[in-house]
Amino acid sequence: MASEGGSDQAPRLPMPSRNPLPLSASQEAQIRDLFYQRVRKKCAAEIKAFADCAMNRTFTAGFACREPHRIMNSCMKAHATQEEQDAAREEWFARRMERAKERERRALRKAEQEAFLREWWGLPEKDREAARKEMERLAQAERVGGFPAASRRAVANQPAAAAAAKREGGENSNNSQSQRQDGTGQGR
Structure with a gap:
């Protein structure tokens, strides 16, 4: 801190x-x-x-x-x-703003060190797209208060997905019943 x-x-x-x-x-x-x-x-x-x-x-x-x-x-x-x-x-x-400034300061220091090492060892420059994405990520605010993850589906799609999973689960449970009935584990 x-x-x-x-x-x-x-x-x-x-x-x-x-x-x-x-x-x-x-x-x-x-x-x-x-x-x-x-x-x-x-x-x-x-x-x-x-x-x-x-x-x-x-x-x-x-x-x-x-x-x-x-x-x-x-x-x-x-x-x-x-x-x-x-x-x-x-x-x-x-202290959110204070932490954001500290995080930004550390990220800039890291970028300076990386640029120095690339120059020192003669490594190729980082491509501009990767540098731009890193700066965008740095500019994002700290996540507070239940923001949804990018990998999650929207709430409107969840009931349809739950119904599809239930249907798939129902089919799988029928298959396991048929496998148990004849005792071979191979199904019908």
Whole structure:
């Protein structure tokens, strides 16, 4: 992530909807990590006290540091609320532009490095079509909120596809019945 207190912070976007949006597993993991980070930040003193107590102890840490451990856990439980999780989700959505700029910066650096290596080793230039497609992919926004995948059929086609699959499944089940009836496995 980018620096927290930087002077050149990207403008933050508002939360797109108060209703939970379907996110990918990796996006949910990023939100969860942000949530844990926020809770740990609020309980930093208690965590440090427990860590200082547990330093250079192995088996006895659970017994010797029971009180700091209890204090640390109660602090984390007190701060690990649904409101804090919602705040982490809002912060994740607010940082979309920041992540997009970081992704763009990394992609440009990668392209520069690739061009340098091609020039250094005398490799042929990348064809213009591939470079154009890569730049288009880079310009696309982060997917949030259940955009359909390009490989999925439209909703209007799904009932017809389901009926076709049912018909195919029905034919296959008839074949398996006829194979079982004569016992040969060869069908009729």
